[in-house]
Amino acid sequence: MEIETRQIDDKPLTIIIEYPILDTRTKNLIKKIESLDLMISGNRNGTVFQLHISDIYYVESVERKTFLYTKDEVYMTDKKLYELEEALREAGIIRISKSCLMNVDMLYSIRQLMNSQLEATLLNGEKLIVARTYLKSIKNILKEASWC
Amino acid sequence: MVLKEILKKTFLFAAIIILVVFFLSFLSIGMTPEILLVFEIFILSFFVTAIQHFVKQVICTYFFVNILIEYFSVSVFVFLYGYFVEWFFKSNWWMAFVYVAIVYVPVYFLDMAVVKRDIDYINAQLERRRKSNDKI
Numbered sequence: 001m002e003i004e005t006r007q008i009d010d011k012p013l014t015i016i017i018e019y020p021i022l023d024t025r026t027k028n029l030i031k032k033i034e035s036l037d038l039m040i041s042g043n044r045n046g047t048v049f050q051l052h053i054s055d056i057y058y059v060e061s062v063e064r065k066t067f068l069y070t071k072d073e074v075y076m077t078d079k080k081l082y083e084l085e086e087a088l089r090e091a092g093i094i095r096i097s098k099s100c101l102m103n104v105d106m107l108y109s110i111r112q113l114m115n116s117q118l119e120a121t122l123l124n125g126e127k128l129i130v131a132r133t134y135l136k137s138i139k140n141i142l143k144e145a146s147w148c
Numbered sequence: 149m150v151l152k153e154i155l156k157k158t159f160l161f162a163a164i165i166i167l168v169v170f171f172l173s174f175l176s177i178g179m180t181p182e183i184l185l186v187f188e189i190f191i192l193s194f195f196v197t198a199i200q201h202f203v204k205q206v207i208c209t210y211f212f213v214n215i216l217i218e219y220f221s222v223s224v225f226v227f228l229y230g231y232f233v234e235w236f237f238k239s240n241w242w243m244a245f246v247y248v249a250i251v252y253v254p255v256y257f258l259d260m261a262v263v264k265r266d267i268d269y270i271n272a273q274l275e276r277r278r279k280s281n282d283k284i
Contacts, residue, residue, distance in 0.1 A: 110270050112263060116212045132263060133204060139266050142273040 028144055035091030042068045042075025049075060053091045057122050059084055059101040071124050092141055096120065097131040104141050163190075188233050195229070196222050215256060223248040 008014075015033055019026045038053040057069045061081040068075040077084070085095050092104045108121045110130065118130040130138070170186045203218045227244035230236040236243050 107270075107274060109274060110267050112267060116260075118263070118267070132259075135263060135266050135270075139270055142270055142277075 024144075031090050032092075038091060040068065040077065040079075042077050044073060044075045051075065053088060053093070054103075054105065056088075056093060056103050057106045057124060057126065058103060058128060059088075059093065061099045069126070094134070094137050094141060096134045096138070097129055100128060102128060102130075102138075104138060107138070110135075110138070188235075192226065192229055195225060199225055215252070219248060219252050222252075 017026065017030060017033075036052070036054045039050045040053060040056070041048050042051050043049075051068060051070065055070045057071065059081065060067050060069065066077050066079055066081055066084065068077055079087075081099065081101065084093070085101055088094075088101065093101050094104060096102045102120060102122075106122045106124070108123050110118060110120045113119050118132060118135060120128045120130050122128065166186060167190065170183050173180075174183050199221050200218055203214065203221055223245045226248055227236065227241055230244050231238075231241070
């Protein structure tokens with residue numbers, strides 16, 4: 001794969017992908033780039049912000065409220081966890097437990113604790129519990145990404 | 149992965165052969181204790197698999213608690229089923245719990261090994277991804 005970049009003034013960011021055949025690898029690459037441009041609105045202290053999906057570290061549902069976590073901030077959203085799960089899957093944000101979705105791009109490492117629970121460490125140092133049922137989803141998404 | 153797939157298909161194929169052969173025997177010679185036992189085992193397997201599936205849907209974060217609940221649910225079902233089809237007598241009801249434990253202990257260790265392999269794969273992929281990002 002060859003990457004060419006050039007700066008052109010007064011033009012919006014444009015990405016052109018040239019491919020000999022539209023295979024899985026290319027499709028994954030397109031999905032990934034598209035996900036970088038997706039936005040979601042989140043409420044913090046009564047102010048509504050537009051957040052890039054790629055800035056979200058994880059999403060958590062606590063007492064029927066859904067929170068979006070970025071590197072240092074927390075935002076509330078009206079969307080339900082299952083709605084976000086469906087909408088954000090393509091962007092690499094997948095379910096890791098009954099109440100939590102995680103952005104696999106923000107995953108630093110994963111380990112098994114003494115009590116057999118699985119703990120994910122994110123790039124910002126936060127730790128999340130991963131249910132074993134969803135470990136395969138993380139593995140599969142990384143396997144797909146390794147094609148890019 | 150290939151061996152796992154072959155083993156999975158082998159077990160499925162063996163189960164289909166047993167079911168078909170015993171069903172044909174049932175049609176030709178009628179019900180015998182051996183044929184009845186095979187059908188009872190298949191019915192038991194269906195319900196145990198359904199119980200395992202539903203327990204995994206309800207509880208999934210605490211693996212050890214999950215496996216204990218699953219073990220007791222399956223044991224109680226095997227006990228009731230075994231009592232109903234007269235596998236166990238009243239005096240040796242605990243046999244159900246022993247049989248289920250004998251199956252569950254190796255399954256537990258097998259699951260631990262599979263999870264460890266998955267974790268190693270995930271961490272290796274993350275490390276590889278970090279290295280390629282550093283290069284860029």
